[in-house]
Amino acid sequence: MRGLLTGAALALTLALPVGAVEPDEILDDPVLEARARHISDGLRCLVCQNESIDESNASLAKDLRILVRDRLLAGDADSEVVDFIVDRYGEFVLLRPTTGGWNWVLWGSGPLVFILALGMGITYVRRRSTATPVGVEGLSDAEKARVKELLDE
Amino acid sequence: MITELGHFALILAFLTAIVQMVVPLIGAHKRWPGWMAVAEPAASAQFALTATAFGALTYAFVVSDFSVQLVYANSHSLKPMLYKISGVWGNHEGSMLLWVLIVTLFGAMAAWFGGNLPPTLRARVLSVQSAIAVAFFAFILFTSNPFIRVAVPPFDGTDLNPLLQDPGLAFHPPFLYLGYVGLSICFSFAVAALIEGRVDAAWGRWVRPWTLAAWVFLTIGIALGSWWAYYELGWGGFWFWDPVENASFMPWLFAAALLHSAIVVEKREALKSWTMLLAIMAFGFSLIGTFIVRSGLLTSVHAFANDPERGVFILAILVFFTGGALTLFAARAQVMEAKGVFGVVSRESALVANNILLAVASFVVFVGTMWPLVAEMFFERKLSVGAPFFNMAFTPFMVLLGLLLPVGSILSWKRGKIGKALKDLAPALALALALMALVWVLQTGRSMLGPVGVFLGAWLVGGAVVDLLSRTGRKRDYSRLLRLPRADWGKAVAHGGLGITMLGIAGLMAWEEEDIRVAYIDQPFTVGQFEFELKGVERVRGPNYFSDMADVIVRRGGDELVRVAPEKRTYPVAQMPTTEAAIDYRFLRDIYVVIGDKQDDGGWVMRVYIKPLANWIWGGCILMSIGGLLSLSDRRYRVAAGAKKSRAVGVPAE
Numbered sequence: 051m052r053g054l055l056t057g058a059a060l061a062l063t064l065a066l067p068v069g070a071v072e073p074d075e076i077l078d079d080p081v082l083e084a085r086a087r088h089i090s091d092g093l094r095c096l097v098c099q100n101e102s103i104d105e106s107n108a109s110l111a112k113d114l115r116i117l118v119r120d121r122l123l124a125g126d127a128d129s130e131v132v133d134f135i136v137d138r139y140g141e142f143v144l145l146r147p148t149t150g151g152w153n154w155v156l157w158g159s160g161p162l163v164f165i166l167a168l169g170m171g172i173t174y175v176r177r178r179s180t181a182t183p184v185g186v187e188g189l190s191d192a193e194k195a196r197v198k199e200l201l202d203e
Numbered sequence: 204m205i206t207e208l209g210h211f212a213l214i215l216a217f218l219t220a221i222v223q224m225v226v227p228l229i230g231a232h233k234r235w236p237g238w239m240a241v242a243e244p245a246a247s248a249q250f251a252l253t254a255t256a257f258g259a260l261t262y263a264f265v266v267s268d269f270s271v272q273l274v275y276a277n278s279h280s281l282k283p284m285l286y287k288i289s290g291v292w293g294n295h296e297g298s299m300l301l302w303v304l305i306v307t308l309f310g311a312m313a314a315w316f317g318g319n320l321p322p323t324l325r326a327r328v329l330s331v332q333s334a335i336a337v338a339f340f341a342f343i344l345f346t347s348n349p350f351i352r353v354a355v356p357p358f359d360g361t362d363l364n365p366l367l368q369d370p371g372l373a374f375h376p377p378f379l380y381l382g383y384v385g386l387s388i389c390f391s392f393a394v395a396a397l398i399e400g401r402v403d404a405a406w407g408r409w410v411r412p413w414t415l416a417a418w419v420f421l422t423i424g425i426a427l428g429s430w431w432a433y434y435e436l437g438w439g440g441f442w443f444w445d446p447v448e449n450a451s452f453m454p455w456l457f458a459a460a461l462l463h464s465a466i467v468v469e470k471r472e473a474l475k476s477w478t479m480l481l482a483i484m485a486f487g488f489s490l491i492g493t494f495i496v497r498s499g500l501l502t503s504v505h506a507f508a509n510d511p512e513r514g515v516f517i518l519a520i521l522v523f524f525t526g527g528a529l530t531l532f533a534a535r536a537q538v539m540e541a542k543g544v545f546g547v548v549s550r551e552s553a554l555v556a557n558n559i560l561l562a563v564a565s566f567v568v569f570v571g572t573m574w575p576l577v578a579e580m581f582f583e584r585k586l587s588v589g590a591p592f593f594n595m596a597f598t599p600f601m602v603l604l605g606l607l608l609p610v611g612s613i614l615s616w617k618r619g620k621i622g623k624a625l626k627d628l629a630p631a632l633a634l635a636l637a638l639m640a641l642v643w644v645l646q647t648g649r650s651m652l653g654p655v656g657v658f659l660g661a662w663l664v665g666g667a668v669v670d671l672l673s674r675t676g677r678k679r680d681y682s683r684l685l686r687l688p689r690a691d692w693g694k695a696v697a698h699g700g701l702g703i704t705m706l707g708i709a710g711l712m713a714w715e716e717e718d719i720r721v722a723y724i725d726q727p728f729t730v731g732q733f734e735f736e737l738k739g740v741e742r743v744r745g746p747n748y749f750s751d752m753a754d755v756i757v758r759r760g761g762d763e764l765v766r767v768a769p770e771k772r773t774y775p776v777a778q779m780p781t782t783e784a785a786i787d788y789r790f791l792r793d794i795y796v797v798i799g800d801k802q803d804d805g806g807w808v809m810r811v812y813i814k815p816l817a818n819w820i821w822g823g824c825i826l827m828s829i830g831g832l833l834s835l836s837d838r839r840y841r842v843a844a845g846a847k848k849s850r851a852v853g854v855p856a857e
């Protein structure tokens with residue numbers, strides 16, 4: 051209990067928000083730099099909460115940003131850079147999950163459920179358009195009494 | 204003393220809530236008017252007691268009573284008064300107290316304004332609402348008591364997280380909670396109607412204002428949080444697809460769906476069981492949100508320091524209420540047969556489409572949020588689901604929604620003609636296409652995002668205008684516009700607002716410019732069409748922080764446009780730095796300047812962003828909220844509320 055109370059402030063461990071990419075990291079070649087930014091946008095900072103290394107100012111994120119740029123300078127293609135980092139840190143670093151394995155459920159469930167819902171919606175609408183109208187039920191005795199009471203006031 | 208009084212009031216409120224949960228429910232079942240009538244005074248008393256408890260805690264924060272552990276952990280005597288007060292809900296215990304205060308507030312409002320409800324339904328609504336309060340009172344009293352004292356009061360507090368010491372964030376949680384908890388009353392209405400075994404058009408009318416209010420509050424709360432992130436976090440991000448953001452977004456989507464389907468129930472007595480389900484799910488997702496924030500199950504930037512015991516407690520509440528309500532729903536499904544008949548092309552069908560899109564979009568967000576957990580538990584894969592996934596999987600449904608919305612919103616009820624709708628909308632469509640083409644030509648070699656956003660924005664705003672104009676009749680009698688029901692204005696304003704927000708998001712994401720460099724004093728540099736010059740950096744002292752404040756001149760075409768002062772602050776007590784970006788807000792773009800660390804050679808790291816249409820995102824949110832409020836102020840609801848005042852005696856005869 052005690053430990054909790056002391057730590058109970060909103061623990062925004064997020065980006066001590068000082069900024070991410072430092073000027074000294076930026077590559078001279080704007081094309082390479084743009085590729086580096088694009089890649090690091092999709093890589094997760096491992097010590098942060100749900101932030102890309104492009105946004106984070108943690109020192110690990112900085113190391114990863116430099117690593118990405120080093121690989122690019124060494125002539126790697128974008129996918130090779132990503133693979134290189136995934137090999138070392140696991141697929142946890144990918145902010146955009148792969149489609150491999152069971153992840154098809156993640157990617158496919160939206161469209162699947164949409165098609166399903168669309169089917170159900172169309173069936174419902176069709177049924178409604180051919181249904182015979184139900185007469186409006188009369189009020190119950192109790193309700194009639196209450197209507198009278200309200201009108202009398 | 205006052206703290207103990209607050210604690211005592213909270214316990215009394217808990218006991219009152221138990222009475223209010225049990226007695227009216229039995230009363231409604233047995234048709235005993237006296238037992239049912241307990242609900243109203245109990246709801247008022249419960250609210251008054253909880254407000255007393257909340258007041259006592261606020262008092263402890265205001266006078267900096269560090270013998271209260273919570274105050275010690277979250278406040279400091281030097282903190283400005285605003286943040287002493289907002290510190291009350293800037294922590295787990297206090298925010299739960301605020302949560303339950305709002306539950307009782309809505310319960311009390313249902314009692315005060317529920318005069319036109321059938322007595323049994325009202326008793327049941329208040330009883331169910333009180334059951335929710337009971338669960339949360341128990342949660343607070345048994346796991347998260349805010350009134351605990353420390354034996355030896357420390358000299359001063361440990362301060363509130365400096366990131367939270369901000370006006371935007373001071374009001375972000377109360378609005379969100381008003382929204383989350385506002386959905387509890389829709390839930391109570393749904394469960395009460397299910398117990399009652401009757402769902403009719405009147406039910407749709409009763410539940411709609413509450414949904415509308417909750418949705419407006421959620422809109423404001425989410426917009427405030429997003430705006431705060433934009434100006435505070437130092438690079439102008441406004442949405443991160445963080446689990447907790449998603450947790451607030453899912454109820455918002457559900458509430459939006461509920462808002463629309465309740466119209467169909469009210470006007471056409473159709474979609475009843477679906478609307479019930481939505482009412483249950485909307486609050487269910489609010490509870491899931493609470494669970495996510497408090498349990499620490501998912502890593503998030505928002506996570507409160509958390510504790511499995513609390514998580515399990517909230518999970519139990521979640522399972523009990525949603526599980527119970529869904530069981531009841533399944534058992535009573537047969538009472539909800541639809542009555543209205545409508546054609547395939549009709550407003551009703553359009554609203555069905557709206558609901559499908561919103562619900563599926565919400566489902567996508569849900570799957571993406573929970574997937575890391577599922578993958579770890581069942582497939583032993585540790586993976587992340589971040590913004591790129593959501594941008595890809597979620598956006599198409601919103602684009603589809605935007606495309607259909609103007610057409611659906613002008614279709615006639617029962618049987619519409621698609622040709623006529625499209626003919627009416629032709630000017631809006633032409634305008635949107637023209638603007639899209641213009642933007643497409645002007646921008647070079649960039650993504651489709653910008654043009655699509657411009658199209659959707661113009662199409663939605665144009666559609667809303669056409670919708671209003673279509674009410675002026677053939678002769679274009681514009682004075683009719685002033686006599687339109689406010690709900691019609693509300694609809695047009697809210698739909699236009701959605702378009703503005705979509706345009707803002709697309710514009711910002713597509714056309715943002717960024718520059719990161721080491722800036723030297725008196726050496727200008729250019730970003731886009733603007734020139735920036737750092738004039739100096741000064742160390743200044745704030746009430747509870749130090750700051751490096753830069754002086755930057757922004758010029759365009761040689762003329763000085765504005766002088767901005769970005770800051771880097773250090774809070775010594777919390778030992779935390781924050782950046783205070785300097786933002787020059789303009790209609791078409793923001794200039795966003797951030798100062799970083801000093802370099803060895805005397806330069807300063809400076810980040811400059813040109814953010815086109817940024818304000819439009821929140822401007823659209825404001826319009827949506829205004830639309831909701833306009834609709835809420837519509838005469839139909841006021842008549843219903845006024846009906847109570849005209850009644851002479853309080854207790855209705857059965």
